[in-house]
Amino acid sequence: MKKIVAKQVSMLELFYDLIFVYAISRITMMIHHPIDGSLPPRIYIEFIIVVIFVLQIWLYQTVYINRFGTSRAVDTVGLLISMFAAIYLANNINTEWRLTFHAFNLSAALTTINLIFQYLFGSSTHFKRDHDLQGFIIALDLEFILLVTGLIIGYQYGVYLCVAGGLIGFLMPLVMYRIFRPEQVNFPHLVERLSLIIIITCGETLVNIPHYFKGAIYSPLAIAIFLGVAALFGVYTLLVERFLNHHQHTRGFIAMYTHVVK
Numbered sequence: 001m002k003k004i005v006a007k008q009v010s011m012l013e014l015f016y017d018l019i020f021v022y023a024i025s026r027i028t029m030m031i032h033h034p035i036d037g038s039l040p041p042r043i044y045i046e047f048i049i050v051v052i053f054v055l056q057i058w059l060y061q062t063v064y065i066n067r068f069g070t071s072r073a074v075d076t077v078g079l080l081i082s083m084f085a086a087i088y089l090a091n092n093i094n095t096e097w098r099l100t101f102h103a104f105n106l107s108a109a110l111t112t113i114n115l116i117f118q119y120l121f122g123s124s125t126h127f128k129r130d131h132d133l134q135g136f137i138i139a140l141d142l143e144f145i146l147l148v149t150g151l152i153i154g155y156q157y158g159v160y161l162c163v164a165g166g167l168i169g170f171l172m173p174l175v176m177y178r179i180f181r182p183e184q185v186n187f188p189h190l191v192e193r194l195s196l197i198i199i200i201t202c203g204e205t206l207v208n209i210p211h212y213f214k215g216a217i218y219s220p221l222a223i224a225i226f227l228g229v230a231a232l233f234g235v236y237t238l239l240v241e242r243f244l245n246h247h248q249h250t251r252g253f254i255a256m257y258t259h260v261v262k
Contacts, residue, residue: 004247005075006188012076013065016083017196023054023090024204030095032051035053043095049163050093053108055260056170057086059139060115063256067132067184068122079116081191085111101155105162112169116140138176143169170260174253182249190252194259196242202233 030047061082069075089107090098119137144167148159173180206229214223 002097004187004249006192007066007186008207009189009192010065012079013062013193015063016079016086017081017200019086020054020058020197021200024084024095024200025207026090027051027054027253028092028204028208030093032093032135046095046097049166050169052260053166054089054093056166057082057089057108057111058197058255059260060136060169061118062190063136063252064115064118065121066186066190066193066252068119070122072122074118076225078114078122081114082111085114098155098184101153101159101162103220105147105151108162108166109144109151111151112140117146120206132175132181132184135176135179139169139172142172147222166261174257177251177253180253183250185250186251187248187250187255188246191240191244191256192245192253197259198233204236205229 020179027050029045030050031043032110061079065079084108089111092104092107094100097104116137119133119140143165146161146168150161150165152158153161209225209229212225213219
């Protein structure tokens with residue numbers, strides 16, 4: 001089978017990722033304020049939902065560029081619109097959903113409709129002949145409809161529709177797994193993009209542990225925390241660089257969904 005030639009990650013893609021550095025920092029703030037020394041289960045559930053919401057948006061953009069992007073004007077404009085909406089999305093991440101319900105979900109809806117247009121008009125293949133396009137657009141259409149309907153209804157009941165929209169957008173490709181073609185995936189590019197999310201997450205971890213590094217430089221707690229973080233990153237690096245075949249023909253779903261869990 002022909003070896004895959006890695007698609008180069010563009011500077012604009014890296015610029016786009018900077019928004020998600022901020023988004024991840026906002027997400028981690030959701031679980032940084034214990035109530036009476038602990039966090040209620042509701043906060044953890046909200047945290048997981050927001051992680052899924054934010055990362056599935058990033059994944060759809062990454063998948064589009066990976067499978068169909070050719071650095072044309074439609075790709076550049078689409079990515080810039082996604083960046084604009086993602087800033088608002090990230091800025092409205094918190095545990096008080098009622099306060100930022102409209103701003104957060106309006107940003108998500110704008111990002112979703114922008115992704116639909118990118119998939120429809122940025123691909124060089126025809127919608128009716130490409131099952132990959134059909135699958136992604138169906139998932140995005142359902143998410144967009146639920147987001148807009150939820151916004152129209154209002155927070156009290158609409159929040160459930162908006163959450164359902166994000167979860168459907170995240171899970172629907174798994175339901176339609178078999179329609180997607182492995183040969184359309186540039187796996188080396190996908191691995192590089194997914195690895196960047198891990199680096200961003202580890203970076204956020206490093207930003208949040210310095211308060212343990214006070215007092216004696218040989219503090220057992222500080223040493224244990226540092227070694228733990230280094231070990232986690234080291235194991236991930238070993239798996240990706242030594243054991244993962246970067247040139248395999250695969251749909252990439254296992255890699256994408258396991259990185260969300262990580």
